[in-house]
Structure formats: C-alpha cells, structure tokens
C-alpha cells in the first residue's frame with residue numbers, strides 16, 4: 111500500500127483509536143512534520159513490526175510497533191513478553207503522540223529570562239555540555255562534590271543505574287528518585303531488611319485482599335495483574351475470592367467480588383482488626399511465626415526489660431467492635447474477611463501505593479506486612495511474596511574527594527530526625543536549601559522529572575530552584591520544573607532509545623526486556639545514558655573509564671551478555687504457558703540453545719525480552735536481612751533510629767505512640783484539617799501521575815469512564831451529595847485553608863460517607879497547550895506534610911469543604 115499524508119494520518123488515527131480532539135476545540139490531531147513524511151511519499155509502503163518495551167510508565171510491558179517505510183504507525187502489546195502477554199493499558203496508545211508531539215524539545219536550550227519565565231534560546235550541544243562539565247569540574251576542584259544533586263524519576267532502567275554510578279563516583283550522596291510512585295519500601299525494609307517492593311505471586315492464592323491497592327489500574331505492573339486476575343477467575347471458576355477495601359472505587363474495586371468502603375487513614379486499624387481475629391481463632395501460620403518471626407510473643411531485651419509482644423498488643427487493642435468504631439466497617443465484615451483469609455490459605459493482603467501517602471503511611475504498610483506474616487506468606491511453603499533480586503548496582507571505585515563527599519549528610523536530611531534509612535523528602539530538600547540548613551546545592555540535574563508539579567509545597571521548591579545557581583534538565587518537554595533550569599537538554603523518547611528494563615514492580619519472576627529504537631531519532635536529541643557517558647568523559651581522569659562504553663547500545667548489549675553467559679532462562683519466544691513452561695522447567699530453567707551471543711542478541715531483538723521463571727532471591731526461610739534474621743513484628747531497625755527521639759521530637763512529627771508501640775504497626779488518628787470532608791486523591795490509568803497529561807489522546811481518554819473529558823471531577827456518594835445539596839454534574843468549589851479548585855460532581859456508589867475523591871494529574875501550568883489550563887491540581891489543597899520515615903508526601907491527609915460555584919448555586 112502506498113501511503114500519502116492523508117493515509118498516514120488515517121493510519122495514525124486508527125493506531126490511536128480514531129479519536130478526534132473536536133471536543134476541546136484543538137486541532138483534530140497534530141501534524142507529522144513534513145520531513146518525516148518524505149519516505150512515505152516515495153517509499154514502497156513496506157510494513158515491519160519491531161519489539162520494544164513501553165516507556166509510558168515503569169511497569170515494563172512489551173510492545174510491538176508497526177512501521178510503514180520506517181515510520182511507526184501502530185502500537186500493540188507483545189504477545190510473548192511475560193509481563194503483559196500481549197495486553198496494554200490505555201496509556202500505551204499515546205506512545206506515538208509522544209514521538210510525533212509538536213512540542214517536543216528538538217535542540218539544547220539556554221535560559222535567557224529570569225528563572226521560571228520560560229524564555230530560552232537554542233544553543234549547540236557543545237556549548238551546553240562544556241558549561242556543564244566546567245561547573246562539575248569546579249565542584250570537584252573545590253572539594254564540594256556533595257553540592258551536586260540529581261533528581262530522577264522512578265524508572266527501573268539502565269539509565270538510572272548509570273546515573274547512580276556517576277553520582278557515586280562523583281562523590282555526591284544527593285542522588286534521589288522522586289515521583290508520586292517512589293518511596294514505598296520503607297516498611298518492607300523495617301520488617302524484613304529488604305528495601306524494595308516485594309514481588310507478588312497471586313496465582314496460587316485462594317483469597318486476594320487488596321487494601322487501597324489498584325493492582326489492575328495504576329499500582330505495580332497493572333497489565334500483568336489484570337491478566338493474572340482474569341485467568342485466576344476463569345480457571346478457578348469463581349472459587350477464588352477477591353475483596354477490595356478502599357476509600358475510592360478504583361478499577362480493582364470494580365472487578366472485586368466484594369468492595370468494602372473505608373476511610374483511608376483507618377486502613378491500618380482494619381488490617382490489625384483482621385490480625386486480631388486470625389490470632390484469636392488460631393488461623394495463623396504457627397510454624398512460620400515460631401521459627402522465622404521476631405516480636406510476636408512477649409520477649410526480654412539484653413537489659414532484662416520485658417516487652418509486650420505483637421500478639422498481646424493486638425488482642426488488647428484491636429477487637430472487632432473497637433475497630434468497627436474506628437473504621438465504620440461492620441464488625442461482622444471484619445470477622446468474615448479474617449476467617450476467609452485464615453481458612454483458605456494461601457491467601458494474601460496487598461497494600462496499595464497510596465497507603466504510604468499519609469503521615470503514618472509506614473505504620474499502615476507495616477500492618478499489612480504483619481498480616482501477611484500471620485498468613486505465612488513470607489515462607490517457602492506458600493511462596494506468595496518474594497524478595498526481588500539483590501540490587502544490581504555495582505559501586506565503582508571512588509577517590510578521596512568522592513569518599514568525603516559521600517560521607518556528608520544528605521541535603522534532605524531532616525534536622526529533627528536524621529534517620530539514616532529515611533526515604534527522600536522533597537519537602538525537606540526544598541526547605542533545607544532555602545534555610546541553608548546543611549550546605550548549598552550548587553548544581554542540580556533533573557532527569558525526566560517534574561517535582562514542582564508533583565510537590566505539595568510548590569512554592570518552597572521553586573524558591574529553592576531559584577537559589578541553586580546551576581540547574582540542568584534532561585527532558586523531552588518543557589514542564590513546571592525545567593522552566594527554572596539554566597539549560598535543558600532534549601532527550602530521546604522511548605521509541606528512539608536503547609535501554610534494558612528489568613524488575614518490573616511486583617512481577618514474581620526474573621526478566622529483562624530490550625528497548626531498541628524502532629525509528630531513527632526525529633530531532634537533535636540524545637539519550638540520558640549517552641549524556642552521562644559524555645559528561646563523564648569530559649570530566650577526564652578516572653571518569654573517562656567510568657563506563658565501558660559511551661554507546662547505550664553497547665551498554666545494553668553488555669548487560670545481556672551477562673545474562674547469556676549465565677545460561678539461565680530463555681528468550682520469550684512463545685506464549686508463556688503450559689507446554690513451554692514445562693519444557694524449560696524440565697531443563698532446570700537452563701536453555702543454552704543459542705549458537706552464539708550474536709544468535710541470542712538477534713533473537714532478543716526479534717522477540718523483545720528474556721525471562722527466567724525461577725525466582726532467584728528467596729530460596730530459603732532465612733532470607734530476612736533484619737538484625738534478628740527474621741520477620742520483625744517489632745522492628746529492631748526502627749528501634750535503633752527512632753528510639754533516640756524523645757516524645758517532644760515525635761509529637762512535632764505527629765507521632766504520638768510511646769514505648770514499644772513506636773516500633774510496632776499501629777493505628778494513630780491523624781491531624782484533622784478544618785474541612786469537613788476527607789479528601790482522597792487517586793491516579794488514573796490514562797495519564798498515570800500527570801506526566802502524560804500533555805498527550806492529547808490521553809486527555810481525550812481522561813474521564814472516559816464518567817464521560818467528563820480533559821477536566822477534573824469530584825466523586826462522592828449519594829449521602830454526601832445530599833448532605834451538601836449537590837447533584838450530578840454540578841460545578842463546585844473544593845476548598846481548604848491552603849487553596850481552592852473547581853470540579854464537577856460525579857456521584858459514585860460505594861464511596862465512604864463524608865469523603866470526596868479527586869483525580870490527580872490535571873491542572874498543569876507549564877506543560878504545553880494540551881495540558882495547560884485543563885482541570886485542576888488538587889495537591890494545592892494540602893498541607894505540606896509527609897511520612898517522616900519514608901519521606902512520602904501525605905497526599906491522602908487532606909480535609910476540605912465543598913460548595914456550588916456561583917453559577918451552579
């Protein structure tokens with residue numbers, strides 16, 4: 111088929127679902143640059159399919175991209191890639207719009223206006239890179255390597271490993287991951303010693319309880335869990351029970367057998383109420399608890415002090431009637447769910463990302479972990495929860511300058527609670543810079559990250575950005591943060607880059623996908639990996655050989671060479687099921703049938719990835735890396751750090767627990783705002799965390815379920831709407847002492863009373879014409895609070911008022 115412009119746009123339109131943008135008054139779809147259509151006009155119309163890994167979020171699904179005469183025109187899931195087995199979520203369909211986007215950055219920019227004013231001029235790569243290298247050389251020459259800070263997004267790809275290595279060799283402890291989805295692993299660290307998300311195998315579970323977890327929508331690797339969920343439902347003919355407990359009816363809740371509405375801040379009490387019933391009725395895994403856990407029974411420390419165990423503490427404090435009063439969930443429901451879990455093992459409780467988004471989020475996650483320990487899920491016998499493979503980061507050799515820099519306190523260290531394990535706090539980062547708390551940050555790299563949009567305290571962060579003398583952004587688009595940068599370096603989109611994506615969140619087997627360019631670069635861009643290679647070389651001396659190669663392709667190849675040499679696993683050639691699984695299992699998961707690495711590499715590019723169904727890391731019951739070598743109901747790691755604080759310090763942080771309670775999972779009522787309604791903020795599987803709000807197709811899909819597009823809505827139940835005199839589609843103002851936003855009312859069954867839920871991701875101010883001014887950013891309603899142990903922002907701790915707008919009244 112010969113393709114001209116009209117045909118191409120038609121193909122492209124088909125690829126993205128044929129959706130027009132007429133509802134917004136914006137043009138139907140954006141133009142594909144003329145130079146890119148040249149091939150199509152003269153070419154023979156050859157169709158090819160290329161495998162790659164999706165980059166629209168970090169779930170790591172495999173994709174197949176259809177190209178016509180070399181230009182990508184269609185996206186679908188790779189049927190042989192085990193993470194998604196051919197499925198994709200709606201966001202993947204926006205991939206081509208990222209590639210062809212008219213607002214992409216096409217060459218390096220230097221700021222000429224005042225910071226934040228959005229005035230830049232194009233400059234050469236040479237100018238930008240020379241300036242960056244000379245600033246970095248100066249920091250090292252003056253023995254201040256810690257004054258470089260790097261904030262990246264939450265990607266699990268090779269570029270983050272490269273940056274980590276660079277930061278380490280340079281000598282800065284200030285290398286941070288920040289996004290709405292980061293910092294969720296603190297409770298796991300405190301109770302198991304493993305500072306990572308757990309991998310979860312739901313395939314064997316008889317009961318699956320999700321607690322604020324949207325595993326089919328936005329948490330972990332949602333396409334994988336959606337596929338698992340459907341096949342479990344089908345194969346068990348409905349015998350496996352799915353229960354969702356949450357403050358908002360998300361995709362997972364909609365698919366569950368039972369949805370239990372609950373106020374967000376009380377989920378920890380609910381989980382501990384289930385623990386009460388399990389303990390009381392002896393439905394726990396006694397063998398695991400006896401051999402592999404610490405702190406369940408009464409115990410004595412080395413000074414002879416007797417500590418009340420988790421068991422007695424739960425039996426005294428979390429009986430169902432009391433938990434029912436806290437949570438408003440009937441005690442009969444608590445007893446019913448606990449018995450279901452306890453009598454139908456293996457059964458599992460999965461806590462969602464949003465559980466961590468309160469001032470006591472770590473304690474809530476600890477309560478969910480405790481529940482899983484009682485159910486025996488950390489044992490080999492059940493095998494539902496795995497520890498991911500050990501950290502791949504292989505620290506490079508460092509010189510004396512770097513050693514000193516790495517020993518410095520992190521710039522985000524909280525002055526009152528300098529815990530050495532705490533996660534990154536964007537709030538402390540900004541406030542410490544503004545108050546000159548530790549030392550100045552003289553250079554900041556922002557890698558594919560937009561922390562101003564995702565921070566509660568935007569003002570503090572923009573003030574800090576103005577204070578930092580040299581800010582460099584590595585990104586494909588302008589955004590709310592990089593308008594403060596001195597230089598913006600344009601980077602490849604994921605369809606143009608080499609990368610390796612492994613350890614997708616929550617996936618219970620080892621795997622690695624190859625991301626290969628499906629098209630030559632459209633513009634004068636570079637990849638992040640390549641840029642850090644160039645910068646390292648420019649620094650000279652020992653940095654010249656920091657990476658074996660500057661070529662991202664060679665770096666990716668090298669990683670796969672290690673996999674090839676291990677002789678383990680197999681390229682994902684066939685649909686991952688029955689016979690194929692049995693075949694590789696019968697060979698001990700070792701395939702070794704490739705003639706050479708070149709043969710392995712060729713097949714890899716063709717099929718997209720490699721996997722090893724055997725999980726490496728959890729081979730025996732002693733994999734816990736805690737001080738006791740066991741699962742800790744009572745966290746000794748937490749005791750080591752938080753035990754140093756006095757009550758006054760803790761109260762400053764809204765933590766009122768005293769004595770042993772401080773180191774045990776527990777429920778604490780959180781500080782109320784002046785509003786009368788609890789505010790729940792939720793993500794949606796279309797624009798994820800707002801980083802995809804500049805993609806027109808995804809804006810068009812945003813709100814599809816409730817038929818309210820490109821805008822913000824507020825969900826509430828009928829009782830709440832009646833109480834406030836509101837009807838469906840009313841325009842309302844949601845306000846708190848910190849700000850106000852507009853939204854449209856959507857009445858949703860099953861929301862908890864006196865709770866309103868608003869999607870995050872809209873309300874951009876500097877993210878291009880498809881994002882700016884559409885909808886509202888509800889984070890402006892929140893007080894700047896966070897969990898002191900994880901650093902995670904308290905996005906779910908807001909209280910608001912609601913009223914009709916003047917037009918609506």
Ligand code: SF4
Pocket residue numbers: 164165166167168169170171194197198199200201202331332333
């Ligand atoms: S879940 Fe993430 S990685 Fe998977 S298809 Fe959707 S956007 Fe892509």
